[in-house]
Amino acid sequence: MIASLLLMGSFCRAQAGEQPQVLTALQAQGLTIMDEFEVGGGLRGFAAASADRPMAVYITSDGHAIVGTRLNSQGETVDQAILHQLASKPLSDMQWAQLEAANSVLDGQADAPRILYTFTDPNCPYCHSFWEAARPWVDAGKVQIHHIMVGIIKQDSAGKAAAILSAADPSAALLEHEQNHAKGGIAASQDIPADILQTLSDNKQLMLSMGFRGTPGIVVRGPDGILTKFSGMPQGNQLEEALGPR
Numbered sequence: 001m002i003a004s005l006l007l008m009g010s011f012c013r014a015q016a017g018e019q020p021q022v023l024t025a026l027q028a029q030g031l032t033i034m035d036e037f038e039v040g041g042g043l044r045g046f047a048a049a050s051a052d053r054p055m056a057v058y059i060t061s062d063g064h065a066i067v068g069t070r071l072n073s074q075g076e077t078v079d080q081a082i083l084h085q086l087a088s089k090p091l092s093d094m095q096w097a098q099l100e101a102a103n104s105v106l107d108g109q110a111d112a113p114r115i116l117y118t119f120t121d122p123n124c125p126y127c128h129s130f131w132e133a134a135r136p137w138v139d140a141g142k143v144q145i146h147h148i149m150v151g152i153i154k155q156d157s158a159g160k161a162a163a164i165l166s167a168a169d170p171s172a173a174l175l176e177h178e179q180n181h182a183k184g185g186i187a188a189s190q191d192i193p194a195d196i197l198q199t200l201s202d203n204k205q206l207m208l209s210m211g212f213r214g215t216p217g218i219v220v221r222g223p224d225g226i227l228t229k230f231s232g233m234p235q236g237n238q239l240e241e242a243l244g245p246r
Contacts, residue, residue: 019033020044020059020063020065021063022059022063022064022065023046023057023059023065026048026057026065026067030050030051031048031049031050031057032048032049032050033046033047033048033057034046034047034048034049034086034087034090035047035086035087037079037082037086039058039070039079042060042061043058043059043060043061044058044059045057045058045059045079045082046058046059047082047083047086047087048067048087049087049091051211052091052095052210052211052227054083054084054087054088054091055067055068055083055087056068056069056070056079056083058070084226088226089224089225089226091227092221092225092226092227093225095210095219095227096219096221096225096227098206098209099117099146099148099206099219102117102146102148102202102203102206103148103149103165103199103202103203104117104146104147104148104149105146105147105149105164105165105170105171105173105174106144106145106146106147106170106171107131107134107138107144107145107146107147107171107174107175108138108141108143108144108145109141109144110144111141111144112138112141112142112143112144113142114137114142114143114144114220114243114244115143115144115146115220115221116143116144116145116146116218116219116220116242116243117145117146117148117218117219117220118130118145118146118147118148118215118216118217118218118219119147119148119150119203119206119207119210119212119215119216119217119218120147120148120149120150120215120216121149121150121151121152121153121157121161121215122149122151122157122160122161122164122177122185122186123153123154123156123157123160123185124153124214124215124216126215126216126232126233127215127216128178128181129233130216130218130233130234131145131178132178133233133234133239134243136246137243137244137246140246142243142244143243143244147174148203148206148207149161149164149165149199149200149203150200150203150204150207150215151200151204152204152214152215153215156188158188158192158197158200159188159189159190159192160177160185160186160187160188160189161200162188162189162192162193162196162197162200163177163186163187163188163189164177164186165196165199165200166189166193166196173186210229211229211231212229212231213231214231214232216230216232216233217229217230217231218230218231218234218242220242228241228242230242
């Protein structure tokens with residue numbers, strides 16, 4: 001809700017009182033309207049987003065909405081640049097800020113040039129596989145990975161995540177856990193403090209809001225500021241796409 005209100009801000013300031021009625025109906029269905037842009041041809045164009053997917057909404061003169069892609073006479077897509085500016089970039093900026101604000105556990109050097117966020121369940125075998133695969137990049141000081149801990153897979157997942165988060169040195173606790181993953185990893189906390197329970201709940205909600213339904217959910221920011229997401233263990237060339245050149 002807060003995110004939607006933030007994203008609606010610029011549109012509401014610029015177009016207060018002018019929103020077509022059909023947009024209200026689309027908003028009720030979960031669409032976020034970002035801003036209006038010039039279209040011509042008797043249409044009004046609006047940059048919008050469904051979850052974290054940018055899209056264009058075109059309003060006809062009779063008040064109907066067309067959601068989709070506009071093509072020119074050569075069959076080429078148009079409006080992609082403006083959607084990038086009004087939807088993709090603001091969405092990425094907002095989501096990256098949410099990741100930065102989350103309670104996460106650092107894996108690697110804090111001054112490593114490439115930053116990744118990953119949603120990690122201590123019992124997730126694919127999370128462990130990603131941790132192992134990332135060692136050459138992390139050990140070389142090229143990548144810092146921020147693990148946003150969740151507890152969703154097994155009954156003791158929350159307890160293990162809590163043990164890592166509440167440790168005097170969470171990064172060392174994560175390392176201990178991963179090095180002993182085959183033996184069950186870190187011992188689960190039996191009595192989880194209320195603040196840690198809240199953190200795990202917040203992390204799960206953030207994971208879902210990012211479009212992930214399982215772990216690992218990996219996010220990296222490109223040079224243009226746009227986020228790339230990997231659901232599950234990256235395969236083949238995806239590993240270098242996520243972690244960068246070796």
